[in-house]
Ligand SMILES: *[C@@H]1O[C@H](CO)[C@@H](O)[C@H](O)[C@H]1NC(C)=O
Ligand SMILES: [Zn+2]
């Protein structure tokens with residue numbers, strides 16, 4: 001395969017990933033949806049009805065219904081990266097005297113990450129149930145800005161505790177609702193935010209470790225080949241030193257799969273590091289993403305007249321107002337890692 005074809009495939013895959021991961025937060029007005037409605041508007045008149053209908057159906061199935069597609073996609077991407085790492089990079093690294101201890105780091109992190117991933121999927125995020133609702137109502141007081149007392153969920157027919165929200169995908173109200181994560185096919189709420197945070201950090205660590213080991217291997221390969229000191233004769237017969245572009249092209253041609261994998265892993269690392277830091281920040285200030293979006297007026301009717309999710313009605317939100325109550329960083333983190341349990345009323 002020539003350099004340009006490979007590079008084109010590479011760009012397409014990276015762009016597809018950007019699009020998919022933009023949807024990561026599971027929020028309604030994601031850049032992906034804005035893009036999709038824009039594309040639909042522009043190309044709508046030229047596309048046949050069946051194509052429009054089927055793409056809408058696919059979008060609906062993927063993003064508005066529960067399903068394991070993204071869990072499988074996650075496992076698939078991860079297996080591809082680990083297969084490449086194990087079958088190619090590992091061998092080269094051994095030749096270059098990288099210790100077995102450092103080479104085992106990605107595998108240890110994989111085990112750690114998989115357990116948090118599993119807990120995110122399996123743990124009940126804090127569903128509001130008939131039995132528990134009385135206790136759940138006592139956990140947080142209503143702030144009367146974002147959450148008002150005495151509001152019932154029309155679907156669940158239960159009083160909404162402060163900080164809870166109805167998840168349309170799971171069709172249940174969730175205590176201290178953060179968001180619905182399609183990658184774990186579960187809501188992130190009071191009881192699993194801690195696993196979600198640890199999961200995000202372990203994925204970053206995993207991607208970072210693989211990127212460092214692979215980058216180190218490629219660096220050694222370049223140094224060993226003496227390419228940096230080499231020169232070539234250009235079309236005018238002049239001697240030219242090899243520039244960085246030349247080295248990149250050489251690496252792409254010599255180790256196409258490895259470079260491809262490294263690009264993907266670096267991309268995932270930066271994307272998820274940003275996302276993990278955002279969630280860590282929210283945890284530190286005792287706020288959920290739901291509250292963050294709401295208090296910034298993302299779902300406000302004034303900004304999105306078509307918003308169908310809960311929105312902050314009334315005057316345009318005042319962005320300077322603090323919608324969260326922080327009792328200090330450590331206490332806030334404590335609440336994430338040891339979430340208050342609803343006191344069960346005795347069943348009679
Ligand atoms: C977090 O904020 C809620 C109100 O949204 C408050 O009731 C709770 O006490 C706060 N927790 C901490 C640890 O500050
Ligand atoms: Zn509900």
Ligand SMILES: [Zn+2]
Pocket residue numbers: 167168169170171179180181186187188
């Ligand atoms: Zn959900």
